[in-house]
Amino acid sequence: MATSTKMSAFFVTFFFLSGLMQMAYGAGTNKPSQLVDGKTxxxxxxxxxxxxxxxITYIIH
Known part of the structure; x- marks a missing residue:
């Protein structure tokens, strides 16, 4: 049970940090006027x- 919780926490943290890294790499290439657009x-x-x-899946399971 504890291993399952640790793995879930790891994957949530991994996906969150990968999203932050993606945003950080993209922020340097955009012009300030294009920083917030529909795609973002x-x-x-x-x-x-x-x-x-x-x-929700984690809570229900």
């Missing part, structure tokens, strides 16, 4: 929905 907002919403689905 959609990507942010997608990450939030994936995290919510993961948490």
């Amino acid at each position: 907002i959609d990507l942010g919403i997608a990450y939030v929905l994936m995290l919510a689905a993961l948490l």
Whole structure:
């Protein structure tokens, strides 16, 4: 049981940090006027929905 919890925490942390790294690499190449566009907002919403689905699945399981 403890191993399962540790693995779940690892994967949540991994996906969260990979999203932050992706945003950090992309921020240096965008112009300031293009920093927040429709694609960025959609990507942010997608990450939030994936995290919510993961948490709901973890709670129900």
